[in-house]
Amino acid sequence: MGQPIPDTGLRLQRANLVVADLERALRLYRDILGFRVDFIHDSPDDSYSYPVFEIPRTAKLRFAVLSANDEQPRSLALTEIRGAGVPAPELPRRNALVLNIETIDEVLAALADEGLHVYPEERLQTHDGRIGREIGCVDHDGHLVVIYRIDQAPAG
Numbered sequence: 001m002g003q004p005i006p007d008t009g010l011r012l013q014r015a016n017l018v019v020a021d022l023e024r025a026l027r028l029y030r031d032i033l034g035f036r037v038d039f040i041h042d043s044p045d046d047s048y049s050y051p052v053f054e055i056p057r058t059a060k061l062r063f064a065v066l067s068a069n070d071e072q073p074r075s076l077a078l079t080e081i082r083g084a085g086v087p088a089p090e091l092p093r094r095n096a097l098v099l100n101i102e103t104i105d106e107v108l109a110a111l112a113d114e115g116l117h118v119y120p121e122e123r124l125q126t127h128d129g130r131i132g133r134e135i136g137c138v139d140h141d142g143h144l145v146v147i148y149r150i151d152q153a154p155a156g
Helices: 022-032 049-053 104-113
Strands: 015-019 036-042 060-067 076-082 096-100 122-125 131-138 144-152
Touching: 015 022, 022 036, 022 060, 022 076, 022 104, 049 060, 104 131, 104 144
Parallel strands: 015 076, 096 144
Antiparallel strands: 036 060, 060 076, 122 131, 131 144
């Protein structure tokens, strides 16, 4: 393996999820998880999303950009594909959004009300010994979202 490249200027801009129905996706990401919608617009016919996501040019795209909070602006995007099917992701799942949520019990109740698949809760122990809760859920388009909250500082 080669040497790591020194300071590349790396900055994570955002994650992007492809969805079949933007309004349905916003019920989870905006209304339940608490992301703020910064803007929504139709994508142009020459959008870079067509080739990189391998979307048929006959489909119409709509794009929403969301912020987690003021310190994490434009950290999530949702690309809606209309006029072409959006297949369920393959298993095993290859990616997940991992979100720290303070109001975890309220979010869990809302996930159940939305009818989303929620995995059994697990005890979380971080690499540095903090203890918390973690729960996975699957959104309407098959994307895995893991929410967690740290409840306890490391012992000692």
